[in-house]
Amino acid sequence: MLALVRGPALAVVTLPVSILLFTLSLVSIVLLPIGVGVVTTPPTQQAVRWYANQRRRLVREWGGLEVPEPYRPLPRRPHSGIVGQVERCTLLLKDPATWRDMVWLPADMTAGFVTALLPPMLPINHQLTKAMLEPTREMLLTQRVEQLYETRHDAVDSSAAELRRIERDLHDGAQARLVAMGMSLGTIEALIEHDPAKAKQMIAQARENSAEALTELRDLVRGIHPPVLAERGLPDALRALALRMPVPVEEDIELPGRFDEPVETAVYFAVSELLTNAAKHAEPTKVWLDVLYVADESAGGDSRIRVTVTDDGKGGASLDAGSGLQGVQRRLAQFDGVLALSSPSGGPTMATLEVPAPLA
Template sequence: MVRGPLLAVVSLPLSIVAFVFSVVSLALIPAGVGVVTTPYVLSWLQGYADARRRLVDRWSGIPVPRPYRPWPKDLRSGVVGHVERLLLRLKDPATWRDLAWTPVDMTLGFVTALLPPLFPVNLRLTRSLLEPTREMLLARRVEQLYETRHDAVDTSAAELRRIERDLHDGAQARLVAMGMSLGTIEALVERDPAQAKKLIAQARENSAEALTELRDLVRGIHPPVLAERGLPDALRALALRMPIPVEEDIELPGRFEEPVESAVYFAVSEVLTNAAKHSGAHRVWLDVSYAYDAGGMLRAAVTDDGKGGASLEKGTGMKGVERRLGQFDGVLAVSSPEGGPTMVTVEVPAEVLAE
């Protein structure tokens, strides 16, 4: 078995270099030199640990999750400076676990890698030191819940502003105009019946348009077909309204919680609308299914034969969908190479209420 000796020969100098450079760079922080070097050294240490995680996964068949805390969105985009990056590295417990792993790897790990009977013990030892602890997983979950709660509040506020704006600019304006017309009609009904009849016809038209706008507004909050007939029929009706052909394959075992159905419906609606407007596609495929693995997962995939190039960073609609799904621990994934095809996948944990 050559894996163990080969790993021992390669990892020993790398672990020594990673440990020495990290310790020296950290020690030089008070002198100012370490402030410049430490972010780069710790980034390299993290990459080295990630490489070992992938190796353990490949050789043992057991994935080793990355334990690092997610960085703020503004930092991911490169806005935050060098010192802030250093502080985030130092505040992350996973950084110190990586550093503690290197001396163990260069000593006990080196010995167990050289002896074939003990090689599995090297793999288990590495996995135990490089995977996230229970406390890390709990802290990450708390951060995710805080972020999704914040997004939920923002989404609700934005939705409320949209409803208020639509009411003010649409139905409310028409109802006010209709009230003014009725007042004029009351004054003209005896003096000028012909003009009064024209105003009555105009008021009737305004009332019909206001009713249509109110129905559209209610449909935007929660489509009646979704409440009455469930997610499959609502998605089929949505597919029929698209300006390009949509082939649908929807197989669901029953109903789900109303907020989950609503989130999936509006996610699919946004994706289909984007495909019709921006992809240049001639045909779209909608596949919706439910898997009982991992506690139950509701999945929807929208594929088009358009030009590709779509991403979550383009436009606010998809980002809004991602935030809305995040409230339910759902995810939105986009695969869209240049030239197409584009596939957008929605996954939301869900339990079947009735089959």
């Protein structure tokens, strides 16, 4: 019965929209040599991709078939002006998925229109769309290589930034105190016979400097790899983290054992950032931390840690450029992890991360 409604409705949309987008795309490409196409091609292709994604969504909702997006990611920091326009146009035209969309549009306005118009043939329309819009094996491999290149690049940048932070903290903190303590000890050595009272006062000051230097070194080590994480494992480390938050955190943590140290560290600091962001920006009265282990026993399946941080604050959090949560994304991407965010204005905010994590 639904096919009697869905089919004709899809046919009414398919014919004019496919013809319009195909015509605009073709004209834009033809106008590339005189420069006009450089301006018109990017918005036209974005419209084509939006339309193709809507059809992928319908295939999923009506036919239960998943059709992943095959598009290569565009640069996160595009150039401005004509340089950025040329760069964007070039990247779009180099993407094989752009040309697959161009081939799909004529098929959609012909075979797609006919199969949509005849309700018994509507399933053929779901299969045709999937076959022409899903990524090929080569495209999936290319996407994977590009993703690995991007995460490796981010990992190198993160490591370099972390080294610079450690060097700066050592130079400005513990190192300065130790140097001052060494100078004080030299002065004490000269004063100990002539002015014992002054020497005693400087010894007390040196003891205080040594204690402060030790505290700073411990804080620095904790920032690299928290001792509680090494000694007691991820569940207890996350519970300790929740207890230190300035707002009440209700935690439910179910993990079966230990994981590789880099994975535990990545999850720990990601959760720390999420909890800190919630307490600092969302103005919540309560935060919920749920951590569980999802074991996938199928062939080739990935078992993973799933963490959800929910708060009842004001919402409005974002993963856009400039957001601190992008650092969490980059940290997780090094392990093929992902971060999803739902934060409507007015709240609540729910951040979910997943990281592949075989048991150690």
